[in-house]
Amino acid sequence: MLRTAAARFLANATTAPKPFLPVRAFSSSASSWMAAPTDASEKLTITLPESSFDMFKADAPNLDVEISKEQLMDMYTKMTTMRRMEMAADGLYKAKKIRGFCHLCNGQEAVSVGMESAITLADQVITAYRCHGFTYVRGGSIKSILAELMGRKDGISKGKGGSMHMFAPSFFGGNGIVGAQVPLGAGMAFAQKYLGNESVTFALYGDGASNQGQVFEAFNMAKLWDLPCVFVCENNKYGMGTSANRSSASTLYHTRGDYIPGIRVNGMDVLAVYRACQWAKEWTTSGKGPLVMELTTYRYGGHSMSDPGTTYRTREEIQHMRSTADPIQGLKARLLDLGVATEEQLKAIDKEARKIVDQAVKEAEASPEPDMKEFYTQVYIEGSEPKSIRGREPGETKYF
């Protein structure tokens, strides 16, 4: 039951462009909220606003979310820590310690956190370049993410991948080619079905990828074979400098699977994302075939750090979204309204998140650059290398 501040906040969040997100277990040191006098495992029922979902060829999920205080606090902790991590990356980039591409997920935290809360590591996730948050919720450490961004040995891809190429258990990246991960996701779902695993693949793509031919080829195969695949369009209203309205003849992304049922979800509300992903998992693993899920969200920054993000949208719009639809503030209002946590407890979590991230920054910076011989590892499966890899000039050719 939503009351006062949370109700007002979420009402605002749904008048403007809609978005959302979820979370999973966190590192032990951030558990100061556990001191709360209430039973952390006790389940609450929270009824989502009706505007949380728009449906296409399917009935809406039940709006009642059954969730424990522990889960709610975990979501808050993860979103707060993720925001802090991305703010640290922003600073490191501006200090020129991170070079090249860097795609931050500030504003979109409810997507990865809500989804992760609804699934397990038996389920699989694959996304595009905006992957730091997913890497974190799927089990990558903050140090390994920041070290990867700085090209250090302790990076999650040994410092050889950078912002777009991070992987974790049941998380298949981190893909830099627009749309390429969508058919890969369908293939991953095919493997799940073929092996008889009762699990689902969430394949994410942006509004900027949604008109690609390969997306529709993947839809077709997934429906022909009724694969347990949820195609998730993260609609943050803009691509790399172009608004969705200018690049898509239809921005009803949840309907664009045609013969595949769809759901549009408020992607700025972590609980709506959580509920939608639970529903989508039940749907796909019960043999009903694929779904298209649109998560309406908003990125506070540009496409990447080199895009100021203010040439194709106004500063006022960004400010409006921050002040009326922020996913962390939305969850905070709910937690306070429901009496799940006090202002002090939430402040303690914020403080702890800052401490954890500051420590991770220090450790990542202390990590050395990878050894030069790492250039040639993890390119081919050991034993299958060709005789040589051609360099830019003969002297640089590597002979195995």
Ligand SMILES: Cc1ncc(C[n+]2csc(CCOP(=O)(O)OP(=O)(O)O)c2C)c(N)n1
């Ligand atoms: C095949 C291909 N074409 C073009 C690009 C350059 N490019 C990178 S991201 C992007 C658009 C991204 O838009 P969207 O999917 O909405 O992602 P967002 O930045 O909003 O998260 C483009 C055109 C690319 N990486 N791959």
Ligand SMILES: [Mg+2]
């Ligand atoms: Mg976009």
